[in-house]
Amino acid sequence: MTEVKICGINDAEALDSAARAGAQMVGFVFYPPSPRSVVPAQAAGLAARLPSIVTPVGLFVDASDEAIAAVLEEVPLRLLQLHGHESPERAAAIRDRFGLPVMKALGIAEEADLALLDAYAPVVDRFLLDAKPPAGASLPGGNAASFDWRLLAGRAIPRPWLLAGGLTAANVADAIRTSGAPGVDVSSGVERVRGLKDPVLVRAFVTAALSAA
Numbered sequence: 001m002t003e004v005k006i007c008g009i010n011d012a013e014a015l016d017s018a019a020r021a022g023a024q025m026v027g028f029v030f031y032p033p034s035p036r037s038v039v040p041a042q043a044a045g046l047a048a049r050l051p052s053i054v055t056p057v058g059l060f061v062d063a064s065d066e067a068i069a070a071v072l073e074e075v076p077l078r079l080l081q082l083h084g085h086e087s088p089e090r091a092a093a094i095r096d097r098f099g100l101p102v103m104k105a106l107g108i109a110e111e112a113d114l115a116l117l118d119a120y121a122p123v124v125d126r127f128l129l130d131a132k133p134p135a136g137a138s139l140p141g142g143n144a145a146s147f148d149w150r151l152l153a154g155r156a157i158p159r160p161w162l163l164a165g166g167l168t169a170a171n172v173a174d175a176i177r178t179s180g181a182p183g184v185d186v187s188s189g190v191e192r193v194r195g196l197k198d199p200v201l202v203r204a205f206v207t208a209a210l211s212a213a
């Protein structure tokens with residue numbers, strides 16, 4: 001079954017909608033410049049609502065150990081998404097220090113970008129393959145930008161992975177079929193107002209992704 005992650009959840013209605021529709025992961029953004037950003041107490045309250053089959057994921061961007069530790073004191077995250085410029089060495093250090101699986105986000109625009117997969121594969125548990133931020137974007141992700149999914153077709157990606165970037169309920173089936181992705185992640189594509197998930201769009205996305213394969 002396709003894995004589905006809804007990222008940037010910051011309210012209970014969207015969280016409940018994601019869990020009820022069958023998303024296996026939800027993401028909390030611990031990156032203050034993002035309009036989806038949450039503080040640990042808020043994320044803890046939301047995570048407490050989740051059924052245990054749904055994995056709470058923490059999204060960090062070049063965060064210090066202290067910042068990650070402060071979140072983990074309050075929020076029972078089960079996967080750490082690294083969406084900045086973390087090197088393989090930094091990803092390995094985070095994984096060792098916190099004893100949690102790590103998902104490294106990589107920006108993909110051309111074939112050559114896939115070369116990084118081999119450098120990270122020994123030290124991460126998952127990949128998230130996203131578009132590179134468009135010129136002038138203020139965030140490293142969550143920009144509703146997509147890339148050419150055909151770059152991934154037929155590729156052996158050396159870890160379980162999620163496809164991200166510009167996905168919506170309308171294009172996710174095509175994205176899965178074209179790229180061969182075993183899972184998908186979405187942020188902007190389930191929002192009507194930037195930074196605020198729409199429960200109806202969340203349900204539509206999860207349903208479309210789960211029925212695509």
Ligand SMILES: O=C(O)c1ccccc1N[C@@H]1O[C@H](COP(=O)(O)O)[C@@H](O)[C@H]1O
Pocket residue numbers: 007008027029031034035036037059061083130139140141142143144145164165166167185186187188189
């Ligand atoms: O969502 C954010 O605000 C965000 C901020 C900083 C880094 C990553 C972020 N989101 C991730 O980006 C992908 C793609 O987003 P979109 O669907 O194209 O809007 C998303 O899946 C999140 O994991």
